[in-house]
Amino acid sequence: MDPKDLFSANLLDGTITSHIQRQRIPPPSVIVIGAGISGIAAARSLYDASFNVTVLESRDRLGGRIHTDYSFGCPVDMGASWLHGVCNENPLAPLIRGLGLTLYRTSGDDSVLYDHDLESYTLFSKDGHQVPQQIVMEVGDTFKRILAETGKVRDEHPDDMSVLQAISIVLDRHPELRQQGLAHEVLQWYICRMEAWFAADADMISLKTWDQEHVLSGGHGLMVQGYGPVIKSLAKDIDIRLNHRVTKISNGYNKVMVTVEDGRNLVADAVIVTVPLGILKANLIEFEPKLPDWKVAAISDLGVGNENKIALRFDRVFWPNVELLGVVAPTSYACGYFLNLHKATGHPVLVYMAAGRFAYDLEKLSDEAVVKFVMLQLKKMFPDAAEPVQYLVSHWGTDPNTLGCYSYDLVGKPDDVYDRLRAPLGNLFFGGEAVSLEHQGSVHGAYSAGVMAAESCQRHLLHKQGRMMEKLPLVASVRHEMLETLIPLQISRM
Numbered sequence: 471m472d473p474k475d476l477f478s479a480n481l482l483d484g485t486i487t488s489h490i491q492r493q494r495i496p497p498p499s500v501i502v503i504g505a506g507i508s509g510i511a512a513a514r515s516l517y518d519a520s521f522n523v524t525v526l527e528s529r530d531r532l533g534g535r536i537h538t539d540y541s542f543g544c545p546v547d548m549g550a551s552w553l554h555g556v557c558n559e560n561p562l563a564p565l566i567r568g569l570g571l572t573l574y575r576t577s578g579d580d581s582v583l584y585d586h587d588l589e590s591y592t593l594f595s596k597d598g599h600q601v602p603q604q605i606v607m608e609v610g611d612t613f614k615r616i617l618a619e620t621g622k623v624r625d626e627h628p629d630d631m632s633v634l635q636a637i638s639i640v641l642d643r644h645p646e647l648r649q650q651g652l653a654h655e656v657l658q659w660y661i662c663r664m665e666a667w668f669a670a671d672a673d674m675i676s677l678k679t680w681d682q683e684h685v686l687s688g689g690h691g692l693m694v695q696g697y698g699p700v701i702k703s704l705a706k707d708i709d710i711r712l713n714h715r716v717t718k719i720s721n722g723y724n725k726v727m728v729t730v731e732d733g734r735n736l737v738a739d740a741v742i743v744t745v746p747l748g749i750l751k752a753n754l755i756e757f758e759p760k761l762p763d764w765k766v767a768a769i770s771d772l773g774v775g776n777e778n779k780i781a782l783r784f785d786r787v788f789w790p791n792v793e794l795l796g797v798v799a800p801t802s803y804a805c806g807y808f809l810n811l812h813k814a815t816g817h818p819v820l821v822y823m824a825a826g827r828f829a830y831d832l833e834k835l836s837d838e839a840v841v842k843f844v845m846l847q848l849k850k851m852f853p854d855a856a857e858p859v860q861y862l863v864s865h866w867g868t869d870p871n872t873l874g875c876y877s878y879d880l881v882g883k884p885d886d887v888y889d890r891l892r893a894p895l896g897n898l899f900f901g902g903e904a905v906s907l908e909h910q911g912s913v914h915g916a917y918s919a920g921v922m923a924a925e926s927c928q929r930h931l932l933h934k935q936g937r938m939m940e941k942l943p944l945v946a947s948v949r950h951e952m953l954e955t956l957i958p959l960q961i962s963r964m
């Protein structure tokens with residue numbers, strides 16, 4: 471490398487690379503557990519800072535809860551598919567921009583509830599009649615009023631309660647907000663959509679915190695080419711060992727030993743754990759010494775929801791050109807909806823989405839039975855619907871690599887739960903979506919949590935070696951930001 475290039479690379483990186491090279495000290499070693507976006511982001515930061523990093527991943531693929539499937543001949547995300555916050559502040563924006571990926575904006579709203587604009591829905595009743603759009607809009611506005619009233623309930627009650635309980639208090643106080651007949655079913659559909667955001671039923675969602683998330687601006691954008699390219703790009707050149715399921719972590723004063731399923735041990739100066747919260751809750755990894763009580767309590771005090779997707783590919787499009795097709799019902803459990811990927815991507819694919827208890831119930835059925843059930847829903851709307859030529863069914867709730875889809879705040883969650891989850895233990899650091907500072911349950915939150923874990927791990931190891939970090943490393947994304955001129959994110963629907 472031309473010395474000039476080396477200088478500018480170090481300058482751009484702002485890393486300790488040159489420092490390590492000058493002193494000829496072997497670079498500190500770190501094992502990252504989990505090759506989801508958080509683990510890969512952590513590994514990328516460490517790799518860019520010339521640390522010796524190895525990622526151990528239990529699955530035979532990268533990405534974790536990012537899983538872009540290509541078997542339909544087009545990308546279909548069976549895990550995350552939206553970028554929540556289509557704006558420059560989104561830490562993933564520089565990467566997405568740099569890769570030239572397109573976003574399809576389903577909503578410009580920054581709230582957690584409306585990741586689709588109201589006018590992009592077409593809803594049907596159980597007997598196959600289209601719900602007049604005026605009712606859809608009016609009930610949507612009523613739902614917003616009900617939620618605004620739950621804010622008053624929250625102010626009056628020092629103790630937390632579920633969102634469902636608060637809605638019931640509001641409806642008792644304001645009978646005029648109660649809906650009857652079809653309008654009641656549409657209201658249930660909105661509750662079903664709210665449950666989808668948290669991947670949990672409304673009787674499990676915390677009233678105190680449900681709307682406290684600081685959602686990034688710019689609305690919600692579907693990744694038209696899927697999230698897969700983001701993972702591929704971040705993982706480039708990193709030593710990632712697939713089919714390495716970690717069963718034990720022994721945290722010593724100087725080193726950490728990691729045991730994998732086949733009995734092999736790997737040793738490093740530090741370890742970053744990014745496995746899903748569901749895995750920690752199920753005690754699938756043994757910690758030696760045992761995790762302290764405050765950490766165990768934090769793991770159990772946060773909820774993990776479930777969401778499943780059933781993707782159907784057809785040989786032709788027989789549905790209208792809207793983003794969401796929904797079936798309303800007397801309870802939110804019985805409501806359903808399909809994301810129309812054809813509108814965003816041009817491929818004849820519908821994705822049925824189920825959340826909360828319903829998502830777990832679907833996992834008790836065979837894939838064939840699930841598809842049959844979903845087709846019955848579709849045929850309520852379109853009696854002449856064609857049979858799918860291909861299908862995909864996710865099982866996030868029972869997948870032993872995840873055990874749930876993402877974290878959410880349980881009723882009565884202690885305020886410091888995230889601080890405790892994130893807190894390192896000696897040479898052991900914690901990443902993953904559940905420890906994100908402000909954006910739990912999202913891809914960008916998981917990414918930032920991985921970068922943060924890597925930064926505190928670096929600081930810790932350099933301090934132990936009696937060295938200072940001359941400057942915090944700039945992660946790949948920020949470097950891209952400096953290298954790329956500010957090209958706007960490509961959005962296919964304004």
Ligand SMILES: Cc1cc2nc3c(=O)[nH]c(=O)nc-3n(C[C@H](O)[C@H](O)[C@H](O)COP(=O)(O)OP(=O)(O)OC[C@H]3O[C@@H](n4cnc5c(N)ncnc54)[C@H](O)[C@@H]3O)c2cc1C
Pocket residue numbers: 503504505506507508509526527528529532533534535536548549550551552553554714715716717744745746749754755777778779866870871872874875876901902903904910911912913914916
């Ligand atoms: C259905 C669904 C829809 C979603 N939709 C969106 C969305 O639209 N937008 C959005 O921003 N977010 C969405 N999310 C959330 C988002 O996908 C996650 O927040 C994020 O991908 C989590 O990344 P992570 O690295 O923290 O965890 P993961 O991606 O789960 O990575 C952890 C890794 O650890 C591995 N692992 C587990 N156990 C072990 C072990 N013992 N040893 C070694 N490795 C192990 C796992 O296999 C996995 O690869 C969705 C999630 C799901 C499931």
